[in-house]
Amino acid sequence: MYRKLFSFLTTLGLLLILCLLVFCSRPQISGFDSEEIDTSRDPIQRSTTSYDPIVIETKEGDYTLTPMAEYQLAGKVVSKETYSYGWESEISPLDLAIAWGSLAEPEHEKYISFSQRNRWYFYEYKPGSPFDHSYIISHSSNNHIIPATENISHALRTIRKNDKVVLEGFLVNVKGTYKGGEVYWNTSFTRKDTGNGSCELIYVTKARIGSDVYE
Numbered sequence: 001m002y003r004k005l006f007s008f009l010t011t012l013g014l015l016l017i018l019c020l021l022v023f024c025s026r027p028q029i030s031g032f033d034s035e036e037i038d039t040s041r042d043p044i045q046r047s048t049t050s051y052d053p054i055v056i057e058t059k060e061g062d063y064t065l066t067p068m069a070e071y072q073l074a075g076k077v078v079s080k081e082t083y084s085y086g087w088e089s090e091i092s093p094l095d096l097a098i099a100w101g102s103l104a105e106p107e108h109e110k111y112i113s114f115s116q117r118n119r120w121y122f123y124e125y126k127p128g129s130p131f132d133h134s135y136i137i138s139h140s141s142n143n144h145i146i147p148a149t150e151n152i153s154h155a156l157r158t159i160r161k162n163d164k165v166v167l168e169g170f171l172v173n174v175k176g177t178y179k180g181g182e183v184y185w186n187t188s189f190t191r192k193d194t195g196n197g198s199c200e201l202i203y204v205t206k207a208r209i210g211s212d213v214y215e
Contacts, residue, residue: 027155031213037074037164039104043141043191044072051170054203056146058090061183063176065091065146065203068187073202074166075100077159078140081116087178088119088185092144092201094156097121098165101139103131112136119144119199138192141200144185146172148205155207155214166208172201 047069054065079097083089097114111129115122121142125131131139147153148169159165174185187201207214 027151027158027214029212030151030215032211033208033213034211037166037208037210039075039100039164040102041074042100042139043074044070045171045189046070048170054172056091056176060090061087061176061178063091063174063183065170065172065174067170067172067203069171069189070169071171071200071202072166072168073098073100073141073143073200075140075164076104077161077163077165078114079116079121079161080159082157083119087183088144090178091174092146093153094145095119095121095199096143096145096156096159096165096167097140098143098167099140101135103136103139104164114140116142121199137194141188141191142198143167144199144201146174146201146203148203149215152204152207152214155209155212156204159209163209167202167204168206169202169204172203174201 048067051067054067056063056065075098077096078099080094082094084093095116097116102108108130112123112125112131123136123140125136145156147156171187171189173187176183185201186197188198205215
């Protein structure tokens, strides 16, 4: 009898711990916006030098983020990848590949496929695609996400492919130390570049997923 009671209480305790973990990782909605997200427009970028550096301290390293431009990106998520290895994952736990313009329209999904790995994103387009290489490059981007808050981090982890999102914050350059060695990571400032260094490094201070807003 006592053994069964102990087993029951142990199971109950584990379930309570699991529920608490799930609840604590659930993002809290900061507001609502019922207006349709406009995925047709280009990202908004404004140069800035008026913001102080942002310092992030972790167990393995310290990082200084220098805001280089105010940035707002509205589009459709075409791929998402999370990371848990390497010093980059300490500050940027996920990448979002996002498309906008005509590239974000549902009827064009059949022509293009996107994928991600090792902090890169890749695309393939089929014969008959209305878009060429130049248009795809200038209307999609791989974004290294640095969440400003735990709540934003939890919210962005819930994103699924084809979700419409708005990300607001700053394009940043990162310099720091990791396990005693110097590291750096710089953002792209144009939507037309390719190859190494062409991804946007975004410090996200506000995120909208559908009609839900998170800060």
